[in-house]
Amino acid sequence: MIYTFYKYQGTGNDFVMIDNRQLIFDKNNTKAIKKLCDRRFGIGADGLILLENHDTLDFKMVYYNSDGNESSMCGNGGRCLVAFAKFLGIIKKDTQFMAVDGKHDAIIEADLVKLQMQDVPHINIFDTHVFLNTGSPHHVQLTTDLKNIDIKKIGSNIRYGEPYNELGTNVNFVVKNSETNFSVRTYERGVEDETLSCGTGVTAVALAMHAIGETEKNLISLETEGGELQVSFDKNDSKYQNIWLIGPATQVFKGEIEC
Numbered sequence: 001m002i003y004t005f006y007k008y009q010g011t012g013n014d015f016v017m018i019d020n021r022q023l024i025f026d027k028n029n030t031k032a033i034k035k036l037c038d039r040r041f042g043i044g045a046d047g048l049i050l051l052e053n054h055d056t057l058d059f060k061m062v063y064y065n066s067d068g069n070e071s072s073m074c075g076n077g078g079r080c081l082v083a084f085a086k087f088l089g090i091i092k093k094d095t096q097f098m099a100v101d102g103k104h105d106a107i108i109e110a111d112l113v114k115l116q117m118q119d120v121p122h123i124n125i126f127d128t129h130v131f132l133n134t135g136s137p138h139h140v141q142l143t144t145d146l147k148n149i150d151i152k153k154i155g156s157n158i159r160y161g162e163p164y165n166e167l168g169t170n171v172n173f174v175v176k177n178s179e180t181n182f183s184v185r186t187y188e189r190g191v192e193d194e195t196l197s198c199g200t201g202v203t204a205v206a207l208a209m210h211a212i213g214e215t216e217k218n219l220i221s222l223e224t225e226g227g228e229l230q231v232s233f234d235k236n237d238s239k240y241q242n243i244w245l246i247g248p249a250t251q252v253f254k255g256e257i258e259c
């Protein structure tokens with residue numbers, strides 16, 4: 001089968017996009033998904049995203065990690081998919097779409113995409129780290145030396161270790177620069193390596209830093225290896241609501257591939 005694909009990136013978290021409104025894509029072909037994402041034998045990406053029709057909303061997001069498996073929510077992928085939907089003429093400025101974790105609102109202006117994330121009712125605070133789910137599971141750990149940390153080695157040990165085991169987690173290492181600015185590097189489950197940025201990851205970091213009292217602000221800038229993202233939110237009782245992930249999403253190139 002020959003597929004027309006589009007390549008997008010959001011602060012360096014990159015995705016292959018396929019317009020699957022005609023249901024042309026064989027979702028059971030894990031080998032093909034892996035090949036599309038392979039940086040040597042395929043196009044190369046952290047994940048594959050299919051844009052599909054939805055009965056009541058503008059479109060549906062189907063997300064696969066680069067290991068070929070369908071996974072939980074991808075924040076940067078969601079932002080890139082909104083840009084793709086605009087490129088395809090499906091939406092103009094405001095949209096509502098369905099993802100694996102439920103309905104999302106989004107707004108696109110030029111190449112800036114604001115994506116509303118699901119509410120976060122529980123944050124688990126431990127002595128050494130914080131664990132929370134922002135659509136995907138995230139372990140958040142403060143560190144002092146972000147530059148020299150071996151993200152792949154330490155991230156992988158945490159991802160496969162107790163209590164996460166097989167189901168795993170994404171792992172974020174954080175340095176506080178100020179009340180409103182944190183630097184983050186993320187080990188991503190399903191990519192099994194560091195990615196240049198993770199949208200659900202920086203969302204988790206912003207909420208975690210607020211929950212443990214590292215900041216009292218509700219608009220936080222997050223410096224990733226691939227660029228800057230912003231997260232805004234409200235806290236009502238112990239629940240985080242009205243959470244928005246904000247940043248650029250860009251089309252890089254288009255092509256055709258046989259797989």
Ligand SMILES: N[C@@H](CCC[C@H](N)C(=O)O)C(=O)O
Pocket residue numbers: 013046065071072073074075076077136137169170188189190191197198199200201
């Ligand atoms: N890149 C992502 C997160 C994608 C999901 C993750 N790899 C997982 O399986 O949990 C993002 O931008 O949120």
